[in-house]
Amino acid sequence: MDERKKDIDKLREFYKNKNSENSLQDSDDINKSKDINVQESESNYIDMKYIINKIKSIFIKYNTYSKYLISTLAFAIFVYLIVMFLDSYIINDMVHNRNTIIVPNVIGKSLGTGQVTLNDKNLKYEIIKRQFDLKLPKGTIVRQIPSPGRQIKENRIVYLTVSEGIEEIKTPDLINLTVRQARVELINSGLNVGKITEIYSDVTEAGLVVSQSPSKNISLNYNDPVNITVSMGSKNQLLLPEFKFMTLEDVEERLEELGLKVGSIIHIEDETYQNGTVLGQFPLSGEVVLKNSYIDLEVVKN
Secondary structure (H helix, E strand, O other), X not given: OHHHHHHHHXXXXXXXXXXXXXXXXXXXXXXXXXXXXXXXXXXXXXXXXXXXXXXXXXXXXXXXXXXXXXXXXXXXXXXHHHHHHHHHHOHHHHHHOOOEEEOOXXXXXXXXXXXXXXXXXXXXXXXXXXXXXXXXXXXXXEEEEOOOOOEEEOOOEEEEEEEXXXXXXXXXXXXXXXXXXXXXXXXXXXXXXXXXXXXXXXOOOOOEXXXXXOOOOOEEEOOOEEEEEEEOOOOOEEEOOOOOOOEHHHHXXXXXXXXOEEEEEEEEOOOOOOOOEEXXXXXXXXXXXXXXXXXXXEEEOX
């Protein structure tokens, strides 16, 4: 019984010591937690102090900007009032009391007539441009600024554009040009191709301009036509055809039909072709020759 009591006492002592250790541990944890809370409080205090200082700085800057904005606005209002005062009492006496005039229409009138019309309305004029015009004769007013019907003050300037009439153009030299070349030359000069006539010519090659009307260096108006005469070549001229690979007999017959004659016959050896085959000619095909001309031939003879 005594031993059992002893065991119970030991067990109680053990739990007592254990509870004492736990109490000490809890106390240390509480102290540490208090330290941490103190540090966090100090940190939060520092952060709040920084934020408050930042807010104060922003308010100071804002107040400075506001003062500058108010000063600028007040100055602008002051300037506006000064301008309104000048416009109402001073400029009004200088400008607004001048008579208002409806701009007359001087387009299509001669410069002298337009000048009189503008002077009668107490307006001035200034010529700012002179230009060629296909419809209005020289010295006629083509354009005006301000336009007719506008309201302006007296003694203002009306700016005028005056016609120089139809532009005169010197005809270019078209002789010995092809029809295409002559057409391009005329268009570049501001003229047009008129009537095209074809004639035979023993002097000028076929397809070239023989004559023109008007002749070169004659003054014409813009878009005026120029007539040209084009050579068809000589009546005795013809374009030589191709005789290659034809037989000599066929060539002789064809030359007779064209009014030509067989000239020299040069024999050549060529086993590829039969005897009597024409392999060459002079003049060459495509050349212009006169009738009764002699045509030399190269003929196979093996």
